[in-house]
Amino acid sequence: MAEAVLCRDSVELSGRERSVLRSMAVRGTAAELYCELEAGHGHEHAAPLVRGEWWLRWWPGRRVLESVADCGAESEEGVACLAPGGHEGGHRFGPADAGWPGERR
């Protein structure tokens, strides 16, 4: 089975988004973020600011900084999906630093 890969589309936080995060007492986020959805997903990208809590979602012409709970799906081994609820692409089970395990919906 071929390993699927992450989208890795990159996005930079705007000054406004950084100040929103500061006002929410969210710290330590990188200035540049990467989409953590499965490569080849639809047009709505998602990058974690605070895993399991804050996500930046973006698509052509629009971007949203929002608090989204994890997807909640679990693999047969009981490993939780790390992507935000309602995400596009397949579920992403496993540790955050691992590649995409290739699990498909």
Ligand SMILES: [Zn+2]
């Ligand atoms: Zn993406």
Ligand SMILES: [Zn+2]
């Ligand atoms: Zn999922």
